[in-house]
Amino acid sequence: MENSLLIAGFGGQGIMTLGQIIGYAATKSHLKATYYPSYGAEQRGGTANCAVVIADQEIGSPVRNKLNHIIAMNEPSFKRFEYNLIDQGSFFINSSLIKITVKKEKANVYNIAASELAMDIANIHSANFVMLGAYIAATKILDKNIVAETIDDYFTHKKEIAKISLIAFDEGFRQISKLGGKGCHDTTFK
Amino acid sequence: MSQLFMKGNEAIAESAVRAGCEFFAGYPITPQNEIPEYLSWRLDEVGGVFVQGESEVAAVNMIYGASCAGKRVMTSTSGPGLSLKAEGISYLAASRLPAVIVDVARTGAGLGQIKPGQNDYWFVKSPGHGGFKTIVLAPHTVQEAVDLTYMAFDLADRDLAPVIVLADGVIGAMMEAVTLPPFKDTYPDKTSWILNGAENRESRIISSVTNDLNKLESFHVYQKELYESWGRKDVMVESFMASDAEYIIAAYGTSARIAKTAIRILREKGIKIGLIRPITIVPFPYEAFEDLPYNNVKGILVTELCIPSQMIDDIQLGVLKRIPVHTFGRGGGFIFSPEDIIDELNKVFSLED
Structure with missing residues (x-):
């Protein structure tokens, strides 16, 4: 098993936090993982993305062109990486901010209104955790409880943020569970 | 052994602490900034000393000084900073002083760009004037960055010479699971050559200048033999x-x-x-x-x-x-x-x- 994930969005949407938490959780699950943040002389409000590879054997390249999964938090990042998804790969799309439809064929598309859901149940800043919940529920790549523990550990000195993040995570998970874990092109939640 | 998911730069820094690094001087430059950032608080915790120098030139000369005093020392930088440290590294080599220098390489000559690159290969093989070599260790995973940094201190002390750890911006910035080595508790005895006050002994000089030309040539012959010995026993x-x-x-x-x-x-x-x-x-x-x-x-x-x-x-x-x-x-x-x-x-x- 080797799985490549790209998480992309605006700086400030918690892209790097999400990537790191997945890496921590994978390590906790005795899997191999790499996390590589895109860095550069970035502009505020510019795009931010990170690559996460999870595997059960030694990981070669931490950066991939061909992606099994993409979590896209905004339109520019979606447009930039759309065709890096492999056939039968999965898109997790923050449909609150991404209003364009997926052109890539042979893709599982999960439209999650993450920003709106986050605002309703917790805090707009936890939209990333709504996406994480949906991602874990749909892919089952990591155990839900281990990811939840990891979120709790990550914010060990910020209990309020841990609480909000876990509420958002559960909400994302619930969105997918409602559909029996299946995604399809025209599925929108909410 | 428990595994920790760590950023390459921070893992290198922690490995140095466990190898007994007691003194670090550096100057900020991307993509290695997490090394000094980490050591700025971590060395204080273990009773070591961290200094952010006023420049790379100052930082490399600070590790020269602390190495004269017998401490395990390290500096870290990236390409443009390594150019500035080249003079000091040549002086370390000529003065027979152990030191570990980490180069988290980026792309391009000049200021180039802060993005990762493997552009310092030619440079690190002899990072300064005068015809000397350094052992260069090049990790390809975060675990290997940890292991080679740990080993670099022993090699430096064995040869009384600077050793380079050549990482790059990807290894420095990425996170990966590592098993950290134990804290070292025994170190080579350096009392025969360090500068620790000449009370009850002859005074000593550590210098890169040698006025006795025959002595200087003997040192050059010694360098040749040292580099040949690396080829026999240190190849990985x-x-x-x-x-x-x-x-x-x-x-x-x-x-x-x-x-x-x-x-x-x-x-x-x-x-x-x-x-x-x-x-x-x-x-x-x-x-x-x-x-x-x-x-x-x-x-x-x-x-x-x-x-x-x-x-x-x-x-x-x-x-x-x-x-x-x-x-x-x-x-x-x-x-x-x-x-x-x-x-x-x-x-x-x-x-x-």
């Missing part, structure tokens, strides 16, 4: 799926791990391809290339995150034109993908035809 190289390979990728650091993914993909298609990965750039594993089964191996591709290729010089010394050696790289801070390597292999060797 990984051979990955290479024993039956008809095609060889030669790569170190990040480009080697990208090549491993390409090789796994091609092996599944039945193509006999493998990797030879120098772990020590100095001493270079020439034998791994001299001893290739040339009746079986058809060609070599050198992959590096830089243009032009730099490692090809050493590969050619091993191969001596017995088979074609091609190069493939990306410059400008771009990172090639495993698929890019496969495309290049197909172009030069028609692999999948």
Whole structure:
């Protein structure tokens, strides 16, 4: 098993936090993982993305062109990486901010209104955790409880943020569970 | 042993602390900033000293001073900063002072860019004037960055010489699980040469200037013998799926791990391809290339995150034109993908035809 994930969005949407938490959780699950943040002389409000590879054997390249999964938090990042998804790969799309439809064929598309859901149940800043919940529920790549523990550990000195993040995570998970874990092109939640 | 998911730069820093590094002086530069950031609080915790110098020149001379006093010392930087430290590294080598220098390489000459690159290969083999060499250790994973940094302190103390850890911006910035080594509790005895106050003993001088020309020449002969001894005992190289390979990728650091993914993909298609990965750039594993089964191996591709290729010089010394050696790289801070390597292999060797 080797799985490549790209998480992309605006700086400030918690892209790097999400990537790191997945890496921590994978390590906790005795899997191999790499996390590589895109860095550069970035502009505020510019795009931010990170690559996460999870595997059960030694990981070669931490950066991939061909992606099994993409979590896209905004339109520019979606447009930039759309065709890096492999056939039968999965898109997790923050449909609150991404209003364009997926052109890539042979893709599982999960439209999650993450920003709106986050605002309703917790805090707009936890939209990333709504996406994480949906991602874990749909892919089952990591155990839900281990990811939840990891979120709790990550914010060990910020209990309020841990609480909000876990509420958002559960909400994302619930969105997918409602559909029996299946995604399809025209599925929108909410 | 428990595994920790750590950023390369921070893992290097923690490894240095566990190796007994008591003094670090540095100056900020991307992509190595997490090393001094981490050590700024961590060294204080363990009773060491962290100094952010007013420049790279100051920082390298601070580690010169602390090394004279017998401490295990380190500095870290990236390309432009290494240029500024070159004078000090030459002085460390000439004064026979142990020190560990970490270069988290980025792309381009001059200021270049802060994006990752493997552009310092030529430079780190002799990072300063006057004709000296440094052992150069080149990790390709975060775990290896930890292990080689830990080892670098022992090599530096063994030879009384500066040792370079050559990482790159990908290894520095990425996170990966590591098992950290234990805290060292025994160190080489340096009392015979350090400057610790001349009470009840003859005074000593540690200097890079030698007015006795015969003594200076003896030192040059000693350097030659030292460098030859590295070639006999310190070479490290990984051979990955290479024993039956008809095609060889030669790569170190990040480009080697990208090549491993390409090789796994091609092996599944039945193509006999493998990797030879120098772990020590100095001493270079020439034998791994001299001893290739040339009746079986058809060609070599050198992959590096830089243009032009730099490692090809050493590969050619091993191969001596017995088979074609091609190069493939990306410059400008771009990172090639495993698929890019496969495309290049197909172009030069028609692999999948």
